[in-house]
Amino acid sequence: MREVKHFIGGKYVGSVSDRRFVNRDPATGAKIGETHEGGHEEIEAAVSAARAALRGPWSRLSLDERTAVLHRIADGINARFDEFLDAECGDTGKPKQVASQIDIPRSAANFSFFAEALKGFAAESFMLDTKDSAGALSYTVRKPKGVIGVISPWNMPLLLMTWKVAPALACGNSVVVKPSEETPTTAALLGDVMNAAGVPPGVYNVVHGFGPDSAGAFLTEHPDVDAITFTGETSTGETIMRAAASGVRDISFELGGKNPGIVFADCDMNKAVAGTLRSVFDNCGQICLSTERLYVERAIFDEFVVRLKTGAEHLVLGAWNHPGTTLGPLISQNHRDKVLVYYKRAIEQGATVITGGGVPEMPGELAGGAWVQPTIWTGLSDDSVIVREEIFGPCCHVRPFDSEDEVIALANDTRYGLGAALWSENTSRAHRVAQQLGVGTCWVNSWMLRDLRTPFGGSKHSGIGREGGVHSLKFYTELQNICVKL
Numbered sequence: 001m002r003e004v005k006h007f008i009g010g011k012y013v014g015s016v017s018d019r020r021f022v023n024r025d026p027a028t029g030a031k032i033g034e035t036h037e038g039g040h041e042e043i044e045a046a047v048s049a050a051r052a053a054l055r056g057p058w059s060r061l062s063l064d065e066r067t068a069v070l071h072r073i074a075d076g077i078n079a080r081f082d083e084f085l086d087a088e089c090g091d092t093g094k095p096k097q098v099a100s101q102i103d104i105p106r107s108a109a110n111f112s113f114f115a116e117a118l119k120g121f122a123a124e125s126f127m128l129d130t131k132d133s134a135g136a137l138s139y140t141v142r143k144p145k146g147v148i149g150v151i152s153p154w155n156m157p158l159l160l161m162t163w164k165v166a167p168a169l170a171c172g173n174s175v176v177v178k179p180s181e182e183t184p185t186t187a188a189l190l191g192d193v194m195n196a197a198g199v200p201p202g203v204y205n206v207v208h209g210f211g212p213d214s215a216g217a218f219l220t221e222h223p224d225v226d227a228i229t230f231t232g233e234t235s236t237g238e239t240i241m242r243a244a245a246s247g248v249r250d251i252s253f254e255l256g257g258k259n260p261g262i263v264f265a266d267c268d269m270n271k272a273v274a275g276t277l278r279s280v281f282d283n284c285g286q287i288c289l290s291t292e293r294l295y296v297e298r299a300i301f302d303e304f305v306v307r308l309k310t311g312a313e314h315l316v317l318g319a320w321n322h323p324g325t326t327l328g329p330l331i332s333q334n335h336r337d338k339v340l341v342y343y344k345r346a347i348e349q350g351a352t353v354i355t356g357g358g359v360p361e362m363p364g365e366l367a368g369g370a371w372v373q374p375t376i377w378t379g380l381s382d383d384s385v386i387v388r389e390e391i392f393g394p395c396c397h398v399r400p401f402d403s404e405d406e407v408i409a410l411a412n413d414t415r416y417g418l419g420a421a422l423w424s425e426n427t428s429r430a431h432r433v434a435q436q437l438g439v440g441t442c443w444v445n446s447w448m449l450r451d452l453r454t455p456f457g458g459s460k461h462s463g464i465g466r467e468g469g470v471h472s473l474k475f476y477t478e479l480q481n482i483c484v485k486l
């Protein structure tokens with residue numbers, strides 16, 4: 001039974017009140033450990049430690065020295081790969097083969113990527129003609145923004161947390177992280193790696209707890225936090241935005257999605273089916289970029305739906321450490337309850353259930369887990385809740401379309417604007433349609449193909465700002481202009 005503590009000022013500490021909450025295995029419902037719950041005292045201690053660290057040796061490191069520290073963090077994650085893997089899979093229930101190929105390697109890569117990206121982060125300079133002298137040179141310098149509050153979700157806990165911590169540290173900031181209450185373990189484990197990599201105490205801090213009236217809210221409301229970066233639900237983003245208004249703190253938000261998949265009849269059918277199955281069911285549909293609305297050109301609609309059904313029915317539900325498992329449970333019973341409400345509403349609203357639609361029978365101890373069947377529906381109207389609201393489960397609704405214009409309008413008919421996946425072998429069409437979609441990222445003949453140099457984020461209710469490459473470095477620095485008359 002594990003006990004997860006806060007990591008403040010380079011040390012693991014329990015809550016002053018000794019208040020704790022229970023974590024459960026999503027696959028069985030069994031208790032797997034307890035996590036200390038932070039309150040005002042812990043947030044105060046972490047923010048003070050983070051502020052003090054900015055006055056210490058961290059701010060005096062040369063570029064090469066900081067780059068070396070970031071590489072050592074990446075190496076430290078890789079050196080303890082199996083420990084991170086078991087902790088992440090234990091908290092989330094995601095199959096080991098997924099986390100070992102995506103979550104843990106990408107978390108290490110976040111640090112090595114931003115270590116190198118920093119080296120190419122150019123400043124601007126301008127010459128101004130002045131009549132009375134040789135002119136003036138203006139140049140910019142970028143400084144750390146200060147103490148960054150990082151609030152992260154449970155679906156890819158270490159990957160999404162380090163996606164923000166790595167550039168924040170690369171730019172010389174200190175951080176206070178509030179990981180999701182569902183998945184506290186890997187953020188805590190990273191503390192040890194930070195110490196071993198030579199990160200000075202107070203640069204990386206973790207306080208556990210919940211959102212409202214708990215560590216999450218206290219962090220965002222703390223006046224000495226200079227900027228807040230958040231990944232999670234749109235409604236949580238709205239609350240955090242209100243907190244950040246006090247003190248006009250900067251924010252960067254990666255929020256929810258209701259992402260369209262668009263399949264043209266001229267697609268490569270095998271690739272489109274395989275890619276769509278991934279985009280709907282990977283991570284049990286708990287990815288902000290998951291396809292939940294699928295539009296298939298009428299000429300191939302029936303065949304595509306049959307092939308999707310076959311693929312969904314071949315998914316193997318099971319424990320994360322079982323080698324054959326391809327689909328894990330949802331994160332929690334609470335989340336399962338929410339997903340099952342949508343499964344019920346789909347039937348009430350007249351959906352045709354192509355496959356799934358309920359709760360699978362799981363053997364032995366797995367019977368207590370947060371399982372749902374991978375599910376495909378057709379036949380719902382465009383204003384159905386299933387088509388409009390983010391479900392965050394292993395499911396999608398499939399609808400036929402007849403023309404490019406029609407599918408563009410359907411895809412854009414949403415308050416979200418995060419991602420889209422488009423399948424067509426007609427390159428001109430792919431470019432033409434992609435550019436008309438109101439999303440932060442449109443993948444063509446692929447999905448979740450990540451290049452960390454590119455801007456990542458969403459429009460409309462899916463977020464504010466972009467992170468990735470130079471966009472992250474811009475968010476985590478404060479720009480100063482210096483004008484020198486020559």
Ligand code: NAD
Pocket residue numbers: 151152153154155160178179180181209210211212213215216217220231232233234236237239240253254255256257287288390392418458462463
């Ligand atoms: P969530 O918003 O419930 O929680 C995210 C984090 O915010 C958690 O650490 C939580 O404790 C904290 N939190 C909750 N209320 C808070 C408050 N009032 N003040 C401060 N912190 C608070 O989201 P979740 O359920 O963990 O994650 C699922 C959601 O995240 C989905 O909507 C998904 O689309 C979204 N998401 C988006 C992206 C993206 O890149 N756009 C990535 C992953 C997840």
Ligand code: 6OD
Pocket residue numbers: 155156160163254286287288289450456
């Ligand atoms: O790959 C990334 O950098 C990223 N931010 C992915 C987000 C996944 C959402 O669930």
